[in-house]
Amino acid sequence: MATVEERFWSKVIKGPRPGDCWFWLGAISDDGYGRFTLNRDGRTRAVRPHRYAYYLATGVLLDEMPSLMHDCDEPTCVHASADSASHLVPGSHRENMLDRIKKMRHSNGSGLRYWGVGRDAQADRSRRLRDELLANGWNDERIAAIRFAHDPDAPTLF
Ligand SMILES: [Zn+2]
Numbered sequence: 001m002a003t004v005e006e007r008f009w010s011k012v013i014k015g016p017r018p019g020d021c022w023f024w025l026g027a028i029s030d031d032g033y034g035r036f037t038l039n040r041d042g043r044t045r046a047v048r049p050h051r052y053a054y055y056l057a058t059g060v061l062l063d064e065m066p067s068l069m070h071d072c073d074e075p076t077c078v079h080a081s082a083d084s085a086s087h088l089v090p091g092s093h094r095e096n097m098l099d100r101i102k103k104m105r106h107s108n109g110s111g112l113r114y115w116g117v118g119r120d121a122q123a124d125r126s127r128r129l130r131d132e133l134l135a136n137g138w139n140d141e142r143i144a145a146i147r148f149a150h151d152p153d154a155p156t157l158f
Pocket of ligand 1: 021
């Protein structure tokens with residue numbers, strides 16, 4: 001039987017380059033973040049996959065973990081490590097909010113699109129990204145098309 005850790009990584013696809021995102025392919029909540037279910041002592045607990053990944057990378061327990069910021073602006077990314085390569089960095093709730101505002105003001109594109117959309121659109125975007133990765137694996141062009149909010153099946157203008 002697979003361990004919890006094996007079950008977790010079976011739901012993740014890692015980009016081919018060291019700096020790429022690692023996208024969650026499991027359940028996605030209505031806020032656009034992933035959902036991973038832990039079963040322990042006959043009880044189930046739903047956790048955010050990026051927080052579980054951070055626990056695996058650093059050993060910081062979920063109940064003692066500060067809120068985490070996505071440097072990559074991808075809510076379903078679980079690329080956590082204990083060094084500077086991590087896409088997930090600890091921050092207070094206040095820092096998270098300031099970070100969002102800064103990204104909206106200074107964004108040259110993707111951040112503005114992402115943070116500028118509502119909760120339903122965020123969830124829809126996360127699910128389309130996941131479904132694309134499940135259907136076709138990692139394909140830079142198709143992933144970029146979703147990240148930059150275009151339909152990869154739509155005809156191109158050029
Ligand atoms: Zn990432």
